[in-house]
Amino acid sequence: MELERISVVLRPRAPREALDLGAAMLRANAAAVWSAWFAFTVPVFVLCNALGVLLGLPWLGLVLVWWLKPLFDRLPLYVLSRAVFDRAPTWRETLRGQRQWSWRSTLAGLSWLRIDSNRALRLPLDLLEGAPRKQRSARWKVLRRRIVADTSLLTYGCLQFELVLFLSVWLLALLLIPHEWRPESLSDFFGRDVHDASTRWILLGATVAYLAMSAIEPLYVACGFALYLNRRTQLEAWDIDLAFRRLRARLQGLGKVLGVLLLCAGALPLSVHAAAAETPKPVVSSLDKVFGQAPDSEDRRFAEAATEVYRDPRFGGERKVRRWMFKYTPKPDTRVQEMPFPLLARVLAAVFKGLLWLLLIAAGAALAWFAWRWRGLLAPAADAPALALSHGLQVSAEAPAPLPADLAGATRALWQARRRREALALLYRGCVEHTAQLLQLPLSAEATEADWLRQAAAIEDSARAQRVVAIVRTWQFAAYAGRYPDDAAIEQLLSGWPAQTGAST
Structure with missing residues (x-):
């Protein structure tokens, strides 16, 4: 990987700071990302809805478009992965570049990994590295460690943003409808208007959902890609590697400059140095000539200024402050009010106390079972393989190939x-x-x-x-x-x- 060409500042970041980096990358390449997105997804959206209408299932188009999200995510990832190293590709280059990536991970994302909450982090690992399945599984265990909660939070947060955009469009449309055209109630609206024009309403809802997905899904992919870059930087010290490479290039260029300067310095005549050495330096006769004033004049000026400042009432002296206060402060009522049904209250208190203790015991048992069940995942294994070695040798979970005889x-x-x-x-x-x-x-x-x-x-x-x-x-x-x-x-x-x-x- 040519790290010196990367345009992102590589340094270990907090997960939420990495999410901000993903949003910044998306803003910088917005035109390239969304042009490729709409160039591919609009025809797919039309075909899915046309298929649903032909089959008499107009809702099928909405479901298919939502299910094909892992297929659409390849487009923003392709643009961003090229933009951070060289330049953002055009939408034609992005569509042609999809042939370079494997389709096995996409098929997995469309089947048993469709509801995976770590899809944004898994996507660049599968598509950009292209490692074998066993090695990819070992690398995934190391990569996901310590950021599983952040990737899941990213997934659920983007899902909520899509829902907010979807509902906001309908609420805005409802506010723009004149009062006399509005339905009498929601039951009349869904029972009469929507039922009479169910196909048109479903297609309109699918369009709004597609627009909300188009606004949020590229952001979801960009933030996942930023988390991936940040995790690789933490594990493989990309920032240190890049600093050493730049230092090496700088020292190579500095060596040539120093050689030229030494040649120029050797060509200077020695008489210039001798003349400069014979030039007499002025001798200072007294302290008055050095400072231009008597030694204690500055002290007197400072003392006079300090005395003038302390005369100001804002910095010294006494002040009187008047404020309003309650003459009689009411005392809090500490008397315990008697309950109308003391026996019933005690019984209910004992019952609820017992239920709370049972709930606490059940929660403790559940936590203990969870810790015992997932102890292998919570504690890192001593022989866990490294995510990647940036300089040649790779260690995988499987046994390495034997050395050749010769x-x-x-x-x-x-x-x-x-x-x-x-x-x-x-x-x-x-x-x-x-x-x-x-x-x-x-x-x-x-x-x-x-x-x-x-x-x-x-x-x-x-x-x-x-x-x-x-x-x-x-x-x-x-x-x-x-x-x-x-x-x-x-x-x-x-x-x-x-x-x-x-x-x-």
Whole structure:
């Protein structure tokens, strides 16, 4: 992912601040989003309602349009995902670009995941990453952690906004109808007017519902996409990665500028410096010439100003304040009024008290059952896979593929095929596994390059320890700085252990 091209300020945000970011992205690309939205959804809306009228079920069009929301959500996501990196595509490019994305996740969203409250967060994970099903499931468990409540709240909030817009249009129309044309009551309206023109009223309601959906659904997708970007930034430290990339580019440009300045400085004649050194500096004779006044004159002026200020009645002296107060303050009545039916009151109080205790016990039992039932989801697993590793190696829930028997040959083949990153990743993985076997250590998905550099010091053979350090350093330079070695350096790394397990060094 080319993070340096992104137009959004990457930093960890609170979930509600990320929702504001989604609304801002939608406002900045409103023309591209809604042009593509209406270009695709208007024909679908017309076809669905025409099908409902032909079948004699005019309400079917409204239901179909609402059910096809996951299909429509692909359009705003395509526009926003391109707009944050380069530019917003046109509606024709958006429609043509739908062929690049898989349709399996959309079919799932139209079937068993249709009522999923986390659809806004799941959509960019399924469409933008395109990972296999098992890996996508593992990534989803990590991605949704700690923001499930926010995504569900986003879903229900947008649903309420659609309902508010739908009802507001009808209330506005009711206010604009002249009084003499209004029905006598709602029962007459629904019993006579709506029943007589049921098809027209349903089509009109479907149109209003479609307009409300068109106003809110792109906002729903944009906010979900912003939550996705924010979660990836939190887990993968995109902001730190981008800062290091910009720092590297800035230092490269600064090196050229410093070289030019040094050449210019070396060309200056030495006589200029000598003349500047011989120029006599003026000598100050007294403090009066330094400050331009007597040493204590400023103190006297400050004392006179402070005395003048304290003479002002607003800053000093005594004041008299008059205010109205009640002469006789009424005392609160603390007498307990006697109840007309003390026995019945006590019985009812005891009954309600018992019911409240039973309700409290039931709530505690329900919470305990819920905690026991979902304890695996509430507590993060110790071996949970990372969401994504931004530099090559990926750890998934399933067992990794075994290393090739000829590690050197496989690495050399990838390198000669111009797949340099994959070649170094394979060599680094083989180095890690062979080092773990040599030191009799368990493989850990949480171990970093720095950990393996420290483990290399425990190898008794100094030649092997130096080769481990060389391979790890080569992988770090390639993964983090984009600096790849030449062919001779690769051949030197592949000439012995661990690329060739039979070699002594």
